[in-house]
Amino acid sequence: MRILALIRQVLDAEETVRIRAGEVDLSASKLVVDTMDEYGVEQALRIRESGVDAEVIALAIGAERNREALRTVLAMGADCAIHVTTELALDPIALSKVAAQVAQQEKIDLIFCGGQQADWDSHALGAATAERLQWPQATWVSALEIHGQTLTGRHDAEDGSEMFSVQLPAVVTTQQGLNEPRYPTVPNIMRAKKKELRVVSMESFQVEPKLKVIGAEIQVRARLHKILDGKDASAAAAELVELLRNEARVIA
Amino acid sequence: MILMVVEHANGKLSKSTYEMATCARELGREGPVTALVLGYATATVANEVALLVDQVLVADHAELAQYDPEIWSAAVAQIASEGDANAVLIGGSRSGREYSPRVAVKLDAPLLEDVVSVVSTEGVVLAERYTYLARVTEKVTADAPVVVITLKQAAFAAATSGTQAAEQFDVELTLPQRRVQITGKSLEKSSRISLAEAEIVVAGGRGVGSAEGFRTLVEGLADVLGAAVGATRAIVDTGWRPYSEQVGQTGKTVQPKIYIAIGISGAVQHLSGMGKSKCIVAINKDADAPIFKVADYGIVGDVNQIVPAMIAAVRK
Numbered sequence: 032m033r034i035l036a037l038i039r040q041v042l043d044a045e046e047t048v049r050i051r052a053g054e055v056d057l058s059a060s061k062l063v064v065d066t067m068d069e070y071g072v073e074q075a076l077r078i079r080e081s082g083v084d085a086e087v088i089a090l091a092i093g094a095e096r097n098r099e100a101l102r103t104v105l106a107m108g109a110d111c112a113i114h115v116t117t118e119l120a121l122d123p124i125a126l127s128k129v130a131a132q133v134a135q136q137e138k139i140d141l142i143f144c145g146g147q148q149a150d151w152d153s154h155a156l157g158a159a160t161a162e163r164l165q166w167p168q169a170t171w172v173s174a175l176e177i178h179g180q181t182l183t184g185r186h187d188a189e190d191g192s193e194m195f196s197v198q199l200p201a202v203v204t205t206q207q208g209l210n211e212p213r214y215p216t217v218p219n220i221m222r223a224k225k226k227e228l229r230v231v232s233m234e235s236f237q238v239e240p241k242l243k244v245i246g247a248e249i250q251v252r253a254r255l256h257k258i259l260d261g262k263d264a265s266a267a268a269a270e271l272v273e274l275l276r277n278e279a280r281v282i283a
Numbered sequence: 284m285i286l287m288v289v290e291h292a293n294g295k296l297s298k299s300t301y302e303m304a305t306c307a308r309e310l311g312r313e314g315p316v317t318a319l320v321l322g323y324a325t326a327t328v329a330n331e332v333a334l335l336v337d338q339v340l341v342a343d344h345a346e347l348a349q350y351d352p353e354i355w356s357a358a359v360a361q362i363a364s365e366g367d368a369n370a371v372l373i374g375g376s377r378s379g380r381e382y383s384p385r386v387a388v389k390l391d392a393p394l395l396e397d398v399v400s401v402v403s404t405e406g407v408v409l410a411e412r413y414t415y416l417a418r419v420t421e422k423v424t425a426d427a428p429v430v431v432i433t434l435k436q437a438a439f440a441a442a443t444s445g446t447q448a449a450e451q452f453d454v455e456l457t458l459p460q461r462r463v464q465i466t467g468k469s470l471e472k473s474s475r476i477s478l479a480e481a482e483i484v485v486a487g488g489r490g491v492g493s494a495e496g497f498r499t500l501v502e503g504l505a506d507v508l509g510a511a512v513g514a515t516r517a518i519v520d521t522g523w524r525p526y527s528e529q530v531g532q533t534g535k536t537v538q539p540k541i542y543i544a545i546g547i548s549g550a551v552q553h554l555s556g557m558g559k560s561k562c563i564v565a566i567n568k569d570a571d572a573p574i575f576k577v578a579d580y581g582i583v584g585d586v587n588q589i590v591p592a593m594i595a596a597v598r599k
């Protein structure tokens with residue numbers, strides 16, 4: 032079985048977002064593999080380690096810096112990586128065109144993709160890729176098992192969770208609870224340097240962005256910051272309730 | 284036409300449908316606002332939405348009783364193509380965000396996801412959406428004859444119903460086979476007010492100490508305020524609370540009038556789900572906890588002392 036893990040390199044959540052000239056500027060920021068995508072890599076590795084004859088291929092699409100993210104994933108244990116290079120900022124619908132073509136070329140049976148991107152706050156890449164391949168999808172998966180060609184698991188729906196079953200090939204989008212992604216160990220980091228990281232040019236995929244980002248700003252809501260000292264608990268509580276009732280007027 | 288896909292549950296229109304109607308009316312694209320009702324035994328829903336739009340298309344079939352992303356996207360794309368839709372509005376619910384990308388691919392249309400505002404002028408659609416874990420507001424444009432848009436929950440005002448009911452038409456759909464079998468459900472229905480729709484939310488984090496602490500402090504305060512309850516991932520992970528109560532990046536997004544955070548540190552991923560609340564109140568023993576940076580009001584102190592005193596003060 033061939034498993035493709037879609038990888039996105041995003042701003043580390045602990046970093047502050049910087050804006051320059053109406054655009055998010057990542058040039059001086061710490062970038063990491065999107066945690067949401069790591070769950071997919073981890074799950075793919077667990078499938079391989081469970082004795083299924085599987086190869087785990089990681090794919091990143093974007094600027095050159097993405098190679099670092101792919102090296103991390105190779106160090107986690109992926110077998111090889113593909114980097115489609117482009118400086119274009121592509122929206123998820125455009126990205127899915129590349130992902131689907133790579134999946135076909137690589138004869139992939141199962142694709143993992145993070146449930147939500149930490150940069151574009153988007154849920155679209157997995158579903159759009161599934162549609163282009165005419166595959167079914169299971170999104171927000173928090174438990175997964177594989178038996179032959181059948182995937183079974185649990186995923187989050189509108190109100191609570193559902194158990195599902197679906198045949199391969201399929202796209203699975205991942206989220207917290209699925210597993211605890213491993214950290215790359217030093218020997219594995221060394222080993223990863225020898226693994227194949229294939230660089231492919233974007234041109235062959237014929238992709239145009241569907242959206243244009245024309246501005247970005249950080250909106251900080253002005254907050255009142257009326258913070259009381261709670262040493263005298265009942266006095267502080269009474270004052271707070273009074274403020275919420277009569278100043279903010281948000282409780283009855 | 285402007286096509287909006289009706290969201291409904293338990294025989295009633297969801298609040299998001301009223302929000303979609305506002306968006307559709309103000310979008311600035313031509314043609315009748317058309318509601319598409321997908322489901323089974325949807326007569327009351329169709330009648331309700333008829334008071335919000337110009338026409339109603341109804342697909343009422345047993346096989347639509349259970350949502351499926353492939354079936355939903357096929358139905359919506361078919362109706363959008365047949366009706367020459369120039370915009371397709373879909374709710375920002377979990378399912379809406381799950382099937383809308385498939386609709387966009389089928390229609391070869393741009394997808395504007397989870398927008399908080401959107402307007403079309405001279406064919407170009409301009410939308411605002413939150414990005415980077417809701418820390419940034421980005422403006423995006425799409426220049427295309429048809430666009431697919433999902434609306435962030437609670438970002439648009441709810442439209443009021445008119446008195447004139449729009450005409451309803453039954454539609455014939457060619458639907459694909461269901462490939463994902465749902466073999467079980469565990470509904471996490473609580474008797475409380477729904478988080479997404481509540482005006483007051485009381486939320487607890489690890490600082491409440493235990494599942495029991497959550498019940499006495501968080502639920503105790505929520506009870507006297509008539510509030511919904513929320514939780515951080517840290518305590519959902521430990522099993523103190525169900526996932527359906529989680530607020531944040533991987534949980535729910537809420538925007539109540541007042542959000543009271545009890546023993547919550549204020550991690551970025553948590554803020555991403557509640558940072559747009561109108562008024563934020565924090566109770567935490569650590570004066571340097573990041574939650575205080577976004578708080579309008581707060582008390583530095585032990586939740587075990589402060590919260591019972593607040594419950595008493597509210598009761599007074």
Ligand SMILES: Cc1cc2nc3c(=O)[nH]c(=O)nc-3n(C[C@H](O)[C@H](O)[C@H](O)COP(=O)(O)OP(=O)(O)OC[C@H]3O[C@@H](n4cnc5c(N)ncnc54)[C@H](O)[C@@H]3O)c2cc1C
Nearest residue numbers: 488489490515516517531532533534546548552553568586
């Ligand atoms: C990919 C990803 C997605 C995530 N998604 C989410 C999400 O959706 N929602 C979410 O919430 N988190 C999410 N997280 C986790 C997030 O990073 C934090 O770990 C989590 O929000 C912390 O929860 P907490 O505030 O309850 O716990 P802590 O960070 O441990 O904070 C506890 C707070 O309680 C205070 N405290 C302790 N005892 C007392 C006392 N007696 N009185 C008063 N105060 C006290 C402490 O000072 C501290 O500030 C996500 C993380 C990742 C990596």
